[in-house]
Amino acid sequence: MPSSVDFSGRPFHFIGIGGIGMSALAYILAKRQVPVYGSDLRSSHITQRLQDNGAHIFWRQDASNLLFFEKLNGEQPEPARVNGGGIPDTRARQRSTPQSVNGQSPSNSASLLPQVVCSTAIDANNSEYRAALDLGCPIFHRSDLLAALIDDYDSIAVAGTHGKTTTSSLIGHLLLQCGLDPTIVVGGEVKTWEGNARLGHSPYLVAEADESDGSLAKLSAKFGIVTNIELDHPDHYQSLDQVVEIFKVFKRRCEVSIGCIDCPTVRDQLQPSVSYSLNLDSGADYTVDCIAYRADGTTARVWERGEILGQLSLPLLGHHNLSNALAAVALGRLLGLEFSQIAAAIATFAGAARRFELKGEYNGIQFVDDYAHHPSEIRATLNAAKLQTKSLSSGDRQRTVAVFQPHRYSRTQKFLSEFASAFEDADLVVVTDIYSAGEAKIEGIDGVRIAEAIAEHHPRVHYQENLDAVRQFLCEMLLPGDLVLFLGAGNLNQIVPEVMAFYQETEREGLQATRHRA
Structure with missing residues (x-):
């Protein structure tokens, strides 16, 4: 298995491309003009968005999908979008040969074999996965691809047992509204960018970082945020201590750690370099008082290291979302944003799909x-x-x-x-x-x-x-x-x-x- 992901123009093939996490990564690659292929069992608005941006989708998960690349490797025809039967559709050709983002083409025919991307949901007996092994395709877990993208940017990775989708979406919205033009990869769909991913043109990338299968330990971000730590995936972890160890590795791999110390495990086990809390007496770097929870949202006064920053209005319900917003405030200040900019952006955040x-x-x-x-x-x-x-x-x-x-x-x-x-x-x-x-x-x-x-x-x-x-x-x-x-x-x-x-x-x-x- 290769040690690194190749973004120079070699194609990618996603087994289960329509999943919320897989599709976000596929979207970023497609927008970067890297050839993207994938398989799934059914069409959706997510797969349609990928197709609209040049992705080629086989509507079945089968070993025969990889035969397409074997033939492509031998004959080097034009890549083609595939129709509902999994057969190349010559009427919808997108490009004559795989192109990289800088215009360089793969240097040899072997590089036309795709880099295959799988999630934890794909097991070793999956026929498509087995065919990729037989062909000698480089195979990566979804987290390997995310880690490679994170390494490509000044990245903000948002982790935590709960709240990471809302927090990463809110930070993405904040950076976008403040003119920082971020690339965004999250586990939910957001109205601000009409999907679960966005390609920006600045150095910043905002990513949701998942701990469910231990892959969080692969990520090395400039800013690592941890909202809380609990045991949530007993199919992978036997104890909370095992979960904590994964978050400790994540913290060590990030340049700056930001954490919510209202969670005792984060406070005592992680000891983040920048802290936030809803308790004014907690000693956190960022905290609040004068909190009002209403039917149409939440308001609070925000403090930064003992100094009042100003009033925050959040159009989301509940103390957990106020905590998520405080993480966004901390990140925004670390990036040098004025609080007035941060507050104005947060006030317009409509939330992520499937979050209330x-x-x-x-x-x-x-x-x-x-x-x-x-x-x-x-x-x-x-x-x-x-x-x-x-x-x-x-x-x-x-x-x-x-x-x-x-x-x-x-x-x-x-x-x-x-x-x-x-x-x-x-x-x-x-x-x-x-x-x-x-x-x-x-x-x-x-x-x-x-x-x-x-x-x-x-x-x-x-x-x-x-x-x-x-x-x-x-x-x-x-x-x-x-x-x-x-x-x-x-x-x-x-x-x-x-x-x-x-x-x-x-x-x-x-x-x-x-x-x-x-």
Whole structure:
């Protein structure tokens, strides 16, 4: 296996190019005019965006995809976009030979074999992966490619068990609004740049850094931010101590470490060189007071090493998002930005997709999609919902309905007691079966078990065995005034449009009946 990623013009092939992390990297390469290929099982707006920028996608994950490159290596034809059947489409040729960003072409035919990029989701028995090995393609984990991109820039890497998508997105937005033209690679879609990635032309790159599989230890950024540290991936780590060791390696590899010392593990184990906290008496470099949590966002007065910087207005809910914003303030100040610039930019941040994302409001019911899948994240999200409902009159908002799809058997088993007590801020809880994410089932761990555990702490819990049952249940029991939160990292959000459509029709029929009576 080669020791370094080649950005000089050698093509890349992504196995599973449509994933949120893989697609962001593929997008950056495509925008840099590097030849990008990939495979996936279905089309989406994400893959369409890649195709619009010159990526060539095979609509299957199969060994035959690599035969295309073997033929290309022998005959050196023009690379072609592929159609839905995985066959080169000669009507959509993009370039005569692979070109690098500086115009240099690969020097020999062997370099036409692609650099293959995989995520942890691709196992050693994947036929496409095996074919890449047989051909002698250089093979990289997604994190290897991210590490190489980070090395190419003055990078800001945002890590942490929770909040890294929002924090990295907020920092990307901040730098963009302040004219610093960053390159951005995050694990969520953001309206500011209409996607999960952006190619800038400055030295700065903002990246979300994932600890889930240990690959965080590969990254060497100029600025490394850690929002918090908890055990969240028991499929990979046996203990919190193992997680801490990965973050310690990450800290050592970064020039400047920035951390939230409201997390005792960050405070005691990492001891970041620049600290932030929501507690004015914490001794942190950046802190706040005069905090006000409202239905439309949060305000606070910001301090820098004992001096008042000014007022911050954040259009996001909850103390966890104020903490994320304080990380962005610290980073902005380290880059030499005036606080007035930072505050103005943060005030316009609309958030990332699937982070308390309002999908619509029909028949007086608000529908919110949120990625929360760890007990701490669920508590924070429901607390934010409570802040919103408390600020409204009792006649305007009746209930907070939490619809939860557990994610992974290993996580559900490890944190069963924590999940059981995490829903206290919900008025009603709906639980469906576990989204396995490819894990083998663990005996005795299922949706029924977690619903029973939650019911030991909550008076109103309903179990629905699958998504169709959840959809039907919600279409029967929601009331005007409800705030409905769809919680989970799986595919629960697929039913949101159907439930909204039902209540949209209910709303339309109600208006028609009112007009008829009038």
